[in-house]
Amino acid sequence: MNKIELLTIAESVLGQSRQTGENNYAFYCPHCKHYKRKLEINLETFNYHCWTCNPKLGGKNFYYLFRDLSNITEVQLEKIKEYTKTHVYRKKEKTESFLRLPKEFKTMAQTWNSIEYKHASLYLRKRGITPLDIKKYNIGFCEEGEYEGRIIVPSYDEDGDLNYFVSRTFFDSPLKYKNPKISKDVIVFESLVSYNHPIILCEGVFDAIAIKRNALPLLGKNLQPSLKSKLELHNVKDIYICLDKDAREDAIRIAQELLSQRQDRNVYLLKLEQKDPSEIGFREMTELIKQAQRFDFKQLIYVRLFE
Secondary structure: HHHHHHHHHHHHHOOOOOEEOOEEEEEOOOOOOOOOOOEEEOOOEEEEEEEOOOOOOOOOEEEHHOOOOOOHHHHHHHHHHOOOHOOOOOOOOOOOOOOOOOOOEEEEEOOOHHHHHHHHHHHHHOOOOOHHHHHHEEEEHOOOOOOOEEEEEEEEEOOOOEEEEEEEEEOOOOOEEEOOOOOOOOOHHHHOOOOOOEEEOOHHHHHHHHOOEEEOHHHHHHHOOOHHHHHHHHHEEEEEEEOOHHHHHHHHHHHHHHHHHHOOOEEEEEOOOOOOHHHHOOOHHHHHHHOOOOOOOOHHHHHHOOO
């Protein structure tokens, strides 16, 4: 079976598609049933992603998308499984000790009668966080315990499992961030991105929330090994680097690292002035992303000579 046959099966089950890239095709999602084609599948990497409901169905391979649909035949499903079999995997087993949110965690999507909740709400409004953002990222806070007086921003991996969380104080405190004592070699907000589209790398979770679309926070100024491997695995060719002005050298270093991994990759450097993405806001950040220049050897020479 080839890609054309695979696309034919997909269209017989999901309806007529619209091509959105070399191997990307958009369909109507059978789960959220949005009136627009929000579901995208990639015939080369076999990934799928719905921009509305982002269903978690056992794996990122679109075999799992078709597996439980009532209007697909056993023969069609077997052909999809056979064609994508090298990418079909079992959900990873849990280790004996895995990360949990603080037991005092309370969702900010609900109103609470406490002074801490009022301060937390005020802090989020000042950061430009909307009620939709709160629901999308499952943002919460703690009134007591180890993370008392802190906003909690969870992160979930591609299977929807908690892999990290960031806690940020909303009171005056010399220790702004207090995060779990686990490795930072995780892909933060992975459950909310599609590797079939350009990826935007930024420093922190609030930057990623401000950018809104396909943004991954590095939790610092280094490209983590797990993220580097995943970008290679999914053949991500368009990557935007959006670090603060004081991290310009780090941004250049990351750009060189990404280009050394794949010569055919398009890497773009955003040049921020005084503000970070969370201060700039979504609309202006979108314009900066559109205007970003592709980073290459000539640009490297330029920044070394004139910046």
